Amino acid sequence: MSSDSSTSDSSTIDTREEDPNLDQSDVEDIGTANTMRERSGETRIKTWLVLDGSRLLITAMLGMLIFGVFVFGGMFYYQYYLTDAQTADTVETVFSTMISAIITGVTLTLTISQIIISQENGPLGDQRTRMSNTMDFREYTREIIGSPTPADPSAFLRALILETKAYAEDLRKSVEDSDSDELRGEVDEFTNSLIGNANAAGDKLEGRKFGSYTVLSAALDFNYGWKIFQVERIANDHQEVISRETKDILEELKTALSMYGPAREHIKTLYFEWELISLSQNILYLSVPALVTAGFVTTYLGGSSLSGVVLGVPVLIWVTAAAFAITSLPFLLLISYIARIATIAKRTLAIGPFILRDSQR
Template identity: 25%
Template sequence: MVSSESDERLESYGADIGARSRPIPRAREWLLVEGDRVVVAALLLVGVFVVLVVLHDVGVISFVNSNSVTRVASGMIAGTFSLVTLVVSINQLILSQEFATAGSAQKRLESVIGFRADVADEASVAASPVSQTKLLELLVESIARDAAAVEDAVADHDEEVRRAITRYTNIVQSETGRIGETLEHTSFGTFRAVLAATDYDEDWQLYVGTHLRRAYDASLSPTATERLEDLLESLKLFHVAGEQFRTTYLQRELTRFSQLTVYCGVPAILSAILVGLLYADVTGPSVNIAVLPYVSIGLIGVVLSPLTLLVSFILRTTTITRRTASTGPMLPQKGPEEGPFDVSAGDGGMPDGKAEPTREERENR
């Protein structure tokens, strides 16, 4: 018999992006992935401004030495030029991936057409949707339908087989329902849609389904085996579609970042120049000494705007990449002992009684 403890270990060990409930982890998730990148960059600028004002008010820093300020301004000009140049180079690198010869373009087109044909066959529709979000919705519906078919196919099996398979299909249907509702109210290009695709743990479900398929190979009827294979195939197709969706979104995100950096780059360079010019008069600063520190701090904030954009965008892209850096059921972000099945060579049985980490332990990783 499969114990209830073993049943619980069939639950997802996936990326858990956005799955934080406590205040501090939730705030961290908003900062890293959920928050609008422009808003995050603006908050970082406000934080820098507040810190500089406080340091000035307590006497830690000052803006009375013209030589020091002009040297800082020169460094900011050089740094901003370098940052903008680097971002433009990254943008050119992204664009270069879109250039292709006729042969490469034909192979790319044929692979896309072939994939869409596979999705249409698996979902039993005439043609797969053009919209990537709708395509993911269709695959989610196909996964839910296949999971229900597997559950029906094992209804007359032994209790051990029926209990394990039903537990698995219930989890799959619950997850597809949650992701399906999110995708239904989103559109392509929004991070909410990417978050939904990333949050769905098809790799883990594929792993568990493959294990159950092999563990109960002799006990499953031909119909149940066929239905389970259909479910695994739908999960594979969702994985491919999700990877393409994430890749396309990240390309658009990095292109948007390049545009915003160029927009902010010119004002940043002009602000850095203006900081130096404020102290260029031989008679001293050309602004009233009482407001000079705050004017300088404000200009410094403008100079740092490209840097805060870089920080906010890179935080999201690197977090998504790190948490989804896998091909199939390989989860490098997890610990080596995490998993519901304790297996060894030649062992085709179900998992032993090894306890899974608690949800709190998984959230803190």
């Protein structure tokens, strides 16, 4: 589905009937852009920061931002900070609070990991049911694509996408001799859009390994829900002029698109679990240096002041800025991961032909 959309688009037909003066181009925009970013209208920078960029790199960039703000701000308020560091326990208070935050964050991370792992545990009967459902789905997919279902997630999704492309080509051929210019025009625009989208998503999926966002990104680029709606609309609007062959192809195309929906949702669920486990591991790794830094500053720097200047900046500012940036890394890593997971979840709330964003209303 256009993982990114709002309101069932069947409403566009009702609106057209109620308001004959409505611009036809507003309700019959069959073709769509080939990527989720283009359909949502987001900038490349925002998309890279929230979705495409490495989470570790984004975390490092956020840490550098905090470090820079502290150094820049410290230059203006150094005299007040120096006095406070000598006479009060501000530094000690800040970093002792960070110690508590780090420990709490690690505990929360372990809780998340336990919840994820607990979902994989269960009695034999439940495991047998899961296995049976998986094999049933794979068997149904094998019947659709006409070959053994690939085991690799990216190849699995790619096979379904290429199958919809094949049906789209058959659909276009089936209406070539139709007397309805409107039907031929709509099918031509629809199939061109589907084939272009399938080629773009299929190329992006080819050779990708599960665990990287590129697999899910390509899967989200293929807006199967919008295509299901268009199949249903074309079959309904032209039911009096389309042939039996065309009707059968439309049904087969709809079935292939409908199979892509749960397949993508399953891969998305596995990816979420993979990401949350990776988040837990990385937070555990970062929490050790963050805890050591906070403890060191609290024990040896709290209540004292460091003398000297490096590159025109007092050493006290360098040390406190670097220490705060390091102790913030576990939290910043959490932000970077949750930003991606929450964005994906928001754009894929509905399964099937429901449009939850304004991009294709």
